[in-house]
Structures are given as C-alpha cells and as structure tokens.
Amino acid sequence: MFERFTRSAREAVVGAQEEARELGHDWIGTEHLLLAVLRRPEQPGAATLVRLGVSAENCRAAVAGVVGGGDGDxxxxxxxxxxxxxxxxxxxxxxxxxxxxxxxxxxxxxxxxxxxxxxxxxxxxxRRPQGGGSLGIPSGTSPGPRGHIRFTGRAKKALELSLREAIARRERHIGVEHVVLALLRGDDKISQGMFQRLGVTPKTARELVLADLRPAA
Incomplete structure (x- = not known):
C-alpha cells in the first residue's frame, strides 16, 4: 500500500515518528499523524484544517491535553x-x-x-526494573523512545482508511487529503478528544475537505 502514497503523504507518515519522538512518546498514534500532516499546511486537506483554525501549535497543545506528556496534563x-x-x-x-x-x-x-x-x-x-537504573535503564543513559517506534492500531486503521478514501474517489494515489479524511473518521477517544479540544466537528470538517477537493477532481 505504501507505494501508492504521494511524496507528501510519505513525509507525513515519516514525520509522525518524528513528532512522537519529540513528544517523548513510544507509540505513533493518530495524534502524531495529524501533527505531521500540519507540517505541510499548503497540502489539500491540511489547508482545509488550517482554514478552520487548526495549526501545529494548537494541535500540539490539544495532544498534550488529551494524552499527556506535556503541560496540558x-x-x-x-x-x-x-x-x-x-x-x-x-x-x-x-x-x-x-x-x-x-x-x-x-x-x-x-x-x-x-x-x-x-x-x-x-x-x-x-518495564519493571531489571537492574541498572531505577526504571530498568542502565545508569548513565536517558529514558525516551529510541530506534523504531511502533504504530498503534488506531494509526494503522487511519492509514488503511486513507486507502479506502482514495478508492472511494477513484484515485490511484494516496495523498495528504486522504490521510486527513481518514483521521476525521477516527472513532477512538484520542481522536475525538483531540478534535473536540481543537473546536473541530469531524463530520463538518470532512464535508469541507471534500468540497475543497471537488474543483480538482
């Protein structure tokens, strides 16, 4: 499936890992995918969210408030x-x-x-201590995600839904717009809580994204 992603969409998937690492999370969730999408605010789908008042800054604050790992918790x-x-x-x-x-x-x-x-x-x-540092980490090392960070089930579902969005539109590629449409379909508590804090109604936002895509269809 990944070969069907456009360059911008691939960058969003890779960027999600970077966002998770920067937040000190050892998982990649829908919240990190959304943050990565917002790195390219000019892209279809992301541009619609920006027009609704969503930015990387207030999205990061919303993530901290919903999942912790920041001042919001x-x-x-x-x-x-x-x-x-x-x-x-x-x-x-x-x-x-x-x-x-x-x-x-x-x-x-x-x-x-x-x-x-x-x-x-x-x-x-x-993660119980097994010698070394107090959290099972050898003395002299700092805790935090290293190496590969796993995708959560909800993030994998969002990527699968992005393929379905492309198929529904009879498009051969998977772009940022399809990822955004998939994220707006998220029914997990993290996605719902995040959009609620951002003041975004997913159903309405989806309709606006689809409306913005029609002229180019």
Missing amino acids: ALGAEDAAALKSLGIDLEEIRRRAERAFGDGALDTPVSDPGESAPRRRRLLRR
Whole structure:
C-alpha cells in the first residue's frame, strides 16, 4: 500500500515518528499523524484544517491535553497551592515516592493512552526494573523512545482508511487529503478528544475537505 502514497503523504507518515519522538512518546498514534500532516499546511486537506483554525501549535497543545506528556496534563501552581492548603503537599509526596521506588515513580508511564487497560498493565510489567537504573535503564543513559517506534492500531486503521478514501474517489494515489479524511473518521477517544479540544466537528470538517477537493477532481 505504501507505494501508492504521494511524496507528501510519505513525509507525513515519516514525520509522525518524528513528532512522537519529540513528544517523548513510544507509540505513533493518530495524534502524531495529524501533527505531521500540519507540517505541510499548503497540502489539500491540511489547508482545509488550517482554514478552520487548526495549526501545529494548537494541535500540539490539544495532544498534550488529551494524552499527556506535556503541560496540558500537569497540575498548575494554583492547583498545587490549593491542595497544599488542604494539607496535601505534592512535592513531598513525589519525594517520598521517588525515595521508595526510584526517580520518576509518579511520572505518567509511556504507553499508548488509546490502548485498553489490560494491555497497558502488560506493558508496565515488561518495564519493571531489571537492574541498572531505577526504571530498568542502565545508569548513565536517558529514558525516551529510541530506534523504531511502533504504530498503534488506531494509526494503522487511519492509514488503511486513507486507502479506502482514495478508492472511494477513484484515485490511484494516496495523498495528504486522504490521510486527513481518514483521521476525521477516527472513532477512538484520542481522536475525538483531540478534535473536540481543537473546536473541530469531524463530520463538518470532512464535508469541507471534500468540497475543497471537488474543483480538482
């Protein structure tokens, strides 16, 4: 299927891995595909999203808010102060947890937030310390995604749907516009939450993308 992708669409797929790496995620999801698509705002499909007010910046903020790994998942100073007034000191809790379980014990585990709880538990069991650093990482090395980063099931589904979008339009290539149309069909909680934060109604956005494509059809 990949040979049918246009150069821009291939760059989006490759760029999704780069986006995941920059965010410190060890999975490639629909959120990373959308961020990669927005790197080429002049491309069909992406241009429609830009016209709706979607940008790489507010999309990245939406991703952080939905899946964590950024400021959107953290408690602010006001929240911490409010908890402290109730006798809950977050910093002291973190210090005690790290003394007992190692650095980063309270950090969000890196795994696809769109996966089921049982699968996340299996992944966490695999990441238990096995000597070396406190998180099973040899001393002197820094945690983070290295090498190949896997595509999640929802990302694979989006790429498969992009092929179906091309077939439905009787087009032999798979372009950025088909990837965008596929992402707008996403029914997983991550995609839905992301578009909600962006103020985009997927059904309406799909109709606008298709309308923008008609003159060139």
